Amino acid sequence: MQTHVRCLVLFSTYRDSVWLMHLSHTLESLPGVQQVAVMMGTPHNKALLQQVGLLTAEGETGGANDLLVCVQAETPTVAAEALRQATAHLTPQQGRGAVADAVAPRTLETALRRLPDANLACISVPGEYAVHEARKALQHGLHVFLFSAHVDLAAEVALKNLAAQQGVLVMGPDCGTAVLNGVPLGFANQLPRGSVGLIAASGTGLQQVSCLLARQGIGVSQAIGVGGRDVHERIGGHSMRAALRALAQDADTQVLVLIAKPPAASVAAQLVREAAQTGKPCVLAFVGETKLAAVSREVYPAATLEEAALLAGALARGMTLPVEPAALPASLVKVAQAARMALQPGQRLVHALYCGGTLAHEALGLLRRALGPVVSNLDGTLGAAHETAHVVLDLGAEEFTQGRPHPMIDPSTRRPYLIEAGDNPEVAVVLVDVMLGWGAHADPAGTLAAAWQEAQAVAGAAGRALVGIAHVCGAPDDPQGFAQQCQTLREHGLLLADSNAQAIRLASAVLGVHAQDSPAQRLAVGSAATSAAAFAQEQHASVSLPARLPDLFMTGPRVVNLGLELFATQLAAHGVPVVHVDWRPPAGGDPRLAGLLERLR
Amino acid sequence: MLTVQVSRWSQAVASLLPPQQEVIGRVHSCYARILNVRTPGERLLTIQGEGMLQAPMGLALAADIKALGIRLPVGALVVQDIPTARRSPAVLRLRCADTLVWDGHIQAQPGLTPSVLAHRAHELAAWLCRHAPRRGLTPLLLALEHGPLALSVTSAAAYAVLAPLRVGRQEFSVSTLLNLVKALVGLGEGLTPSGDDFLVGLLAVLHVTGFLPCSAASPVHTQFRECVRLGTSQLSGEFLRCAFEGHFAEPLVMLVRALWAPATDAWPAHAATLAAVGHSSGVDAMVGIALGCRLLA
Numbered sequence: 001m002q003t004h005v006r007c008l009v010l011f012s013t014y015r016d017s018v019w020l021m022h023l024s025h026t027l028e029s030l031p032g033v034q035q036v037a038v039m040m041g042t043p044h045n046k047a048l049l050q051q052v053g054l055l056t057a058e059g060e061t062g063g064a065n066d067l068l069v070c071v072q073a074e075t076p077t078v079a080a081e082a083l084r085q086a087t088a089h090l091t092p093q094q095g096r097g098a099v100a101d102a103v104a105p106r107t108l109e110t111a112l113r114r115l116p117d118a119n120l121a122c123i124s125v126p127g128e129y130a131v132h133e134a135r136k137a138l139q140h141g142l143h144v145f146l147f148s149a150h151v152d153l154a155a156e157v158a159l160k161n162l163a164a165q166q167g168v169l170v171m172g173p174d175c176g177t178a179v180l181n182g183v184p185l186g187f188a189n190q191l192p193r194g195s196v197g198l199i200a201a202s203g204t205g206l207q208q209v210s211c212l213l214a215r216q217g218i219g220v221s222q223a224i225g226v227g228g229r230d231v232h233e234r235i236g237g238h239s240m241r242a243a244l245r246a247l248a249q250d251a252d253t254q255v256l257v258l259i260a261k262p263p264a265a266s267v268a269a270q271l272v273r274e275a276a277q278t279g280k281p282c283v284l285a286f287v288g289e290t291k292l293a294a295v296s297r298e299v300y301p302a303a304t305l306e307e308a309a310l311l312a313g314a315l316a317r318g319m320t321l322p323v324e325p326a327a328l329p330a331s332l333v334k335v336a337q338a339a340r341m342a343l344q345p346g347q348r349l350v351h352a353l354y355c356g357g358t359l360a361h362e363a364l365g366l367l368r369r370a371l372g373p374v375v376s377n378l379d380g381t382l383g384a385a386h387e388t389a390h391v392v393l394d395l396g397a398e399e400f401t402q403g404r405p406h407p408m409i410d411p412s413t414r415r416p417y418l419i420e421a422g423d424n425p426e427v428a429v430v431l432v433d434v435m436l437g438w439g440a441h442a443d444p445a446g447t448l449a450a451a452w453q454e455a456q457a458v459a460g461a462a463g464r465a466l467v468g469i470a471h472v473c474g475a476p477d478d479p480q481g482f483a484q485q486c487q488t489l490r491e492h493g494l495l496l497a498d499s500n501a502q503a504i505r506l507a508s509a510v511l512g513v514h515a516q517d518s519p520a521q522r523l524a525v526g527s528a529a530t531s532a533a534a535f536a537q538e539q540h541a542s543v544s545l546p547a548r549l550p551d552l553f554m555t556g557p558r559v560v561n562l563g564l565e566l567f568a569t570q571l572a573a574h575g576v577p578v579v580h581v582d583w584r585p586p587a588g589g590d591p592r593l594a595g596l597l598e599r600l601r
Numbered sequence: 602m603l604t605v606q607v608s609r610w611s612q613a614v615a616s617l618l619p620p621q622q623e624v625i626g627r628v629h630s631c632y633a634r635i636l637n638v639r640t641p642g643e644r645l646l647t648i649q650g651e652g653m654l655q656a657p658m659g660l661a662l663a664a665d666i667k668a669l670g671i672r673l674p675v676g677a678l679v680v681q682d683i684p685t686a687r688r689s690p691a692v693l694r695l696r697c698a699d700t701l702v703w704d705g706h707i708q709a710q711p712g713l714t715p716s717v718l719a720h721r722a723h724e725l726a727a728w729l730c731r732h733a734p735r736r737g738l739t740p741l742l743l744a745l746e747h748g749p750l751a752l753s754v755t756s757a758a759a760y761a762v763l764a765p766l767r768v769g770r771q772e773f774s775v776s777t778l779l780n781l782v783k784a785l786v787g788l789g790e791g792l793t794p795s796g797d798d799f800l801v802g803l804l805a806v807l808h809v810t811g812f813l814p815c816s817a818a819s820p821v822h823t824q825f826r827e828c829v830r831l832g833t834s835q836l837s838g839e840f841l842r843c844a845f846e847g848h849f850a851e852p853l854v855m856l857v858r859a860l861w862a863p864a865t866d867a868w869p870a871h872a873a874t875l876a877a878v879g880h881s882s883g884v885d886a887m888v889g890i891a892l893g894c895r896l897l898a
Contacts, residue, residue: 012630017792017880018633018880039789039790040791040834042787042832044758044794045789048755181690573628573678573692575677
């Protein structure tokens, strides 16, 4: 008799024993099903399942907190049908929250009838439709969190002008994160409330600074993402400057931090001037090589995201600002020395494999400063010779994510590159980031640890040791459990750095290079860099305070969500009033017909 | 957002949640009539409706969870209903003032001689064979006497671990315990695998006989926790961790106390209550008690 075994892994799924037995009996009663096991995926249970021939490679991936449903059937179709029924059994009970309880509205307008006092639209529909939905939301007087990317520059300008007329703020497009009144939007960390207000044209930059603050015990008043392109010359920092005006007036915000990948020079200069006018201390973390003009004693340029967090932390506590160059603590110096001893003579390269775009950007700048030439997909320098060069890869870039989720959601994207590094006789150090927070993978450290073991095995088989340096970008209260994630990485032999910048210093130390961020450089940035006057002729149009933004800060978000239901679930988990729109492309996705319909309105 | 009064909680929970602590934790899992909440210190609290506390870290609400319609997403914030937590974006606020505390700690009882233990082991095994002969690990009791016939895969695996102890008759030691934990943790069906439930029962016997406690800082405790962390789910691991520290679910405590109470006829009612817990959790814990008594006798 033929048998076919299939396993379903239901990650982090808990059901009471009676339910599990009921499922087991239900599946066993299906015609053609020969054997069923429904068990938690503990090591002993997997061994048992292996012993009785019920464990497949798929089942192997389950862990102790995952539910395994293993079916042996006469045909593959029967086995597949049994697993489909198992999934169907699970779905109605799964904790999707109040969001899923009612029949979802199909349009923004219907959603607004359900939640008439909504003040924010969270939009994550495909880019070609996002502008239309964002425009509608703005016309209804809603602030917009625009997660969607692929919005053209002209449309972005138009949306931001409309937002200004309506007295609201557009966060995005391509805005990955924000924390409003303690409520995380998009990919955001669980941050304590406090007195630091963050505005960022960089998602992972915001996450890095806010998490480092959280780990100092310092909270944020508001963390506002504005999308990476907001600091483009044509946009002129519109949303960042509008948010800056709002936080300048916000009584709960005592310290400001502006974060961006390199802004256009004129935008940077304008931001410096307007930051100085807020009357509040303002830290500027413009990752990369931008030279800033410090026009006020209250504006503090930071060389790294780590330094931005240290400066903001000191300012929030009213403490003396750090002046010593950031250096590796003695414990990590020893660790680096020990790791270096284990390397073979030819091992000389760093391969940095990042999920976070801004972190990759920062790493590229710092590694070039410490080690010399580094190739990367970030600036088109990645070529065929990357195997013999230091490398920084932003795995969240479009070329790596086509047809698959962003590595923050699916960190297994990194696996082949880790194994490739293990196989490369010149690679000494692999640098990785682990992104925690809402929206991110449930166990990124576990996924990384598994791939890291494979990479080490490959290197070990060739008689080499491979040094893995990880930095966990997370806050203590993140849903994945910051401490647990760190412990997992440590247990699998990865060295842990507190920040991205420290990870670079540690990697450099392993290679025998002394790298440190100089505060002199920061001060020089302030005194000798391009003068604000140089851009006096290039002032961007003035931006006024969005009239409805203080109310958003005061009362918190009430949200209409279009696109990823995950975001609505996350908001519901924070007690936020939210209506999820069961969004479909207008006119069945036919752009010509959609255009005609639009003109009829 | 919902505010609910907690009517009763275990001593273990009370000591973990001082009145001024804002955040209780985040929803870890939610099923049937139970809500599990993970605290910032990585402990798991079990929130239920009125009735016996089904977990050592249990809180009973003044209303049934299902009736309240509590179906919270994983990760949702749960706070104490105190003024300082007013701004927390929580979905559930628990009013914990004036909550009754139930002491679920099993302490050593004097006078438990080997013969007393052997007698109770025999009585409990007989009760299980009569009232729950096919459930959970009960067949193991007969197998250890008469040989491993027609055992389920889980029971056969447990038999392979326990049979040598019966034959060897060596003194029960800390290393015996750790070896049993390594061999049985996470073994078998159920949300709390049968092996874990068995170990909870065994640990209850070790506490009542004074074999435990070990201090929380002891190497044994550390090794135990490590085995549990690597070997089973967080939820079941919490039950085991509590059991090692002497805290148990209410039905099990009631049975253990009744087994060695002066009035010896009360325990069968408590055994029936415990046997009704889960699909086989209660039965497996009782098998652990029975075999634990035998091993220590």
